[in-house]
Amino acid sequence: MASSIIATNSSANACTHGFIKASCSDCNLKGLCLPIALDIGDIERVDKIIQRSRPLQSGDHLYRTGDPFRSIYAVRSGSIKTYLVDENGIEQVTGFFLPGEVLGFDGVANHKHACNVVALETSSVCEIPFEKLEELSLQIHTLQHHMFQLMGQQIESDHQMMLTLSKKNAEGRIATLLLSLSKRYARRNLSPNAMRLPMSRMDMGNFLGLTIETVSRTLSRLHKEDVISVDGREIVLKNHERLDELCHLLQ
Amino acid sequence: MASSIIATNSSANACTHGFIKASCSDCNLKGLCLPIALDIGDIERVDKIIQRSRPLQSGDHLYRTGDPFRSIYAVRSGSIKTYLVDENGIEQVTGFFLPGEVLGFDGVANHKHACNVVALETSSVCEIPFEKLEELSLQIHTLQHHMFQLMGQQIESDHQMMLTLSKKNAEGRIATLLLSLSKRYARRNLSPNAMRLPMSRMDMGNFLGLTIETVSRTLSRLHKEDVISVDGREIVLKNHERLDELCHLLQ
């Protein structure tokens, strides 16, 4: 959903476990997250405040609702889900984050995190202490602008999601999610057609306001109609035009 | 939904029509929008970049999708609605903005506005040129922080809205909207119980993902159950606890 700021993907210089040595300058995700206008010197200044910790395992929480807000995070590898839990224990998945995307802006407002963040598979993130980022943003105006842009992107995509939840039927919601994932794969120069879903049917359904049964049935129907092919989490998009149509169909 | 930044409410020093002479310093909304930590001198610097134009009439658009992004806006009086229109003409109301609240962050990401903004009644806004605000934010760190907070608040409330649209039934959605309005009235020291809705049933329904018929029926039922009283757009909340319960009921 959101774009990214400073995700250092070390899959290129695939460093082994333990502590991570990597830098923004030779990260193949920096085009996605750092402001393009940032010059080498500035990139290094940003690089210096970033903390790269050991990978999260599937199910590990990065933070939880109520935790003090200290940092935002750029996904370096894997995939991450954010979700709310309301007073009665109702959960709402609010987003999926892929490499090169930035999360954690919940928490900026109240200095406390407002959602839960959990890894959907083995994942690594760049932690960016927010106070230091603010200091740096005062000095590097393109960085400040970029921060505003990232948050603006999040707001825009959340509004699109409101439209999806409010106006589209099950097929439209599924199609919207699949095309969103496809576009975000394409941004990383991965195939926009063949992908492995990082999330369970449960998470898809929760995110889209549908039950797992409806998700399953809808995927099966799209498969039968040869719009996609489904094999568990392996998905192939076979008819983008049709998916586009479904996205824009009213409920 | 969003909080505010710099809304100068001139209803106190009720200046007449035509051009508006007002200042943040003696605006009774500044507590809502300016960072509390801002000292007098800084308030004046912010004040200087703000443009106060003539009021919008009901139905007037402040900007439309695709318009170049130049400013954000603080509502000074009246009420404003923002809405998306997708390719097929499907509309989605994405927010209602009351005095003291700030809108316009759509557009930050792409330098083009991503939604339409229209006045629901005679309204006035403070226009804040974004470039100048960015410049000032580089100099006044509390202002930069405040900007991040405002955008963070917007993101949080949008996520709450996703939960509402995805998980609550009609009663829960209506109750959630009513309580949200109530809290926002209370922030301005207005009665949290008696209010005049600024929007039509159509707009409520569109925002909440319901048809006008369902909105109408639900309001009638809540009236019959003595949870609220409804007379057109005049609403009295008579049982906050019950409304709270309804908010948290699963669908």
Added chain:
DNA sequence: CGCCCCATTGAGACGGCTCAACTTGCGTGG
């Protein structure tokens, strides 16, 4: 007065939910 827009109310249709049964894949332990 008549028109139009907004809101209310009713009757019936339908999409997605609930409940339930079954399958598949995977890890554990006998």
Added chain:
DNA sequence: CCACGCAAGTTGAGCCGTCTCAATGGGGCG
């Protein structure tokens, strides 16, 4: 190695909440 349990996913049958369609009422305005 297979038996077993468990979690995730699929599929079916019936139900329910909201939508659709339609009729009616009320207020503002030319």
